[in-house]
Amino acid sequence: MVERVYIFKGFERFWHWSQAALIMFMMLTGFEIHGSYALFGFEKAVGYHSIAAWTLIGLWIFAIFWHLTTGEWRHYIPTMEKVLVVAQYYSSGIFRHEPHPFKPSQLNKHNPLQRLTYLGVLLFVSPLIWISGWLYLFYANWTSWGLANLKLEWVATGHTIGAFLMLAFFVSHLYLVTTGHTVTAHIKAMITGWEEVESSDAENAQAGTEKSLSNQPWSPS
């Protein structure tokens, strides 16, 4: 039995894909600047990387505004509930074709592992990249900002660590996209907004959805 749930709204999908494109492009140009390979040439790579950075900053201003005003930020509140169950699913249940223990819904779109991962990215990887990248952009102003003792080496190393973590996230993320009800179920959801959810019977699915609803502190009850 397959059920369709509308999970990702228009802006969210736009945000996701434009951010995805920018981050991929920034990894491509960033690792060239790092000296890992030659593609655009150092000068162009730096230029593109900076333009992409400013574009991403602009995108994030809209995204933060959207998350705050719509209450969507709550999807990133961590929960330990069902974490083990979900982890168990990915480590064994998935191989036995058991149904996913978590049923996403508009009000609870991320499974607990996703919540933890995205929150980790938001709280650790992003700030590391953003702050170090911002300092990188404004290297010329360090002295006037009172940061004369800051070393480019520290900033660059921090930025590189962030980039590697983002790369690792990106690889895992690309793979986990294929672990839906079908290989393309998740990616279709991020394109159309509609997620196909497999369930053993309709009632269960319904119950799961409702359960998720009632789980949420802000849900109407």
Place this chain on the structure above:
Amino acid sequence: MGLVSLRRSAGCVLAGLLYLFAASGVVADTKPLKLNTTADHSKFKELQREFQSAPEVTKACLSCHTEAAGQVHRTKHWKWEFLHPASGQKLGKKEVLNNFCISIASNYSACTSCHVGYGWKDASFDFTSEENVDCLACHDTTGIYKKPPGLAGHPQLKDVENPPGSGKITKGIDIAKVAQKVGKSSRDNCGSCHFYGGGGDGVKHGDLDSSLAAPDKDLDVHMDATGLDFTCAACHKGSSHDVAGSRYTPTAMDKGGAHMRGKEDKSNPATCVSCHDTAPHKQDARLNTHTGKIACQTCHIPEFARGGVPTKMSWDWSKAGERDAEGKQIVRKDAKGHIIYESRKGAFELGENVKPEYFWFNGDVNYTLATDKVDKTDSVTRINWLGGSPDDGKSMIWPVKVFRGSQPYDPVNKTLVKPHTAGNDDTGYWKNLVWDKAIEVGMKDAGLPFSGKVDFVKTEMFWPITHMVAPKEKALACTECHSKSGRLAGITGVYIPGRDANSLVDTFGWGIALFSLVGSVGHGLMRIASRRKHEEKENG
């Protein structure tokens, strides 16, 4: 108030009348505009005469320019002496030695052809003499004024058979004509000595040679003869005959910013920053982030000796002294006709379009003098060396011509020596090819001890590069430095993106990325395998 306005209106009326006259052609002979001077020296009675000697010309100059000689007397150009304010070392051409022609002691008559004076033939030269100041070396505009080596700075005024008995006559110069056509110093004036430092065109500096007499834009964007056409003095702005800029106390980092008219500014006017300021890149502001650590010259002078004149890169005096089968001195040339061996000087290596070497430089220049101890067991003796470090807050990364050589020293007294080289006598090395005699005479002249023993040490000199500034399109591309084995590969203490990376972070980073990939692929394969099993079970 009333008076002022009255004057003003009178001025206006006068100006109006003049304009009317001019417009109607009533003012008949307006003089042709005399370029950049108010005086035509050919009209001066003092100069319309014959001169028996060059100092006579100077006397004529001083009859009007009464203070000029006194001004020149205070300068390095005259004294060839410089007391370093920080190290206390007594420097200047009179004191230092180098690894080119080594030293002027006992060689005055040859070397002082580049002195702004007349008659400095030995250590007894009178530095208070006003008439012996050479005005023409720097103010000749005819190009005919020459001071041949051997005449102690005098020009040759009479026709001379040279060499004697050869029948070849070298014509004397018409010094009255030179005197009547004096003017402001041009590139040719400065170049007549500074292009030929080290004994020939382009030999010493690498960024100063005769190609800068009339360079194109590619060779020097400022001196471009059909463009900005800067004279040397445009940057080396002199005052009271003292020319700005110094090899002994150069400005490595100029934090002063651009000079402003009317504002007193004692900082060096010859730096790039003194005009361009510290954030000169308007189109690509990112480049301004480089100006705190990298001298402008590093990117904007991609190579030196770019004008078609090679510069000497090394000079091995220890190879000097060969004679051919007939006992005569030898000269060997390379395919292009440039001398690479001379019996009297040794072996040379030349370079054109040379990429500089790069060093942190804070403006300190120290010298090994003939009184300093030298140890041959040191791999190389640095005749001068540049102070600087990434952390002193005063250093920038500078392009440098490193001139390498091998030259005579005294293995007993452990000092560098000052040989007598030039001179048509019994001891001059260039004529006789005998070291101990030449060194004995040279050291005696310098008042220094000599043991009589001669050996050779390897030496280096460091010449910061600052001329031959390329147009911005020809400045260094990013990857010249932002790459693993770029030009700044040897520079420590600075993180250069593209060159540097923390290897631990890289190993760890690629490691976790690979771990994610392997994990994902493994997980995926297991899913595929389990699905097959599942399907078989369903079907079976």
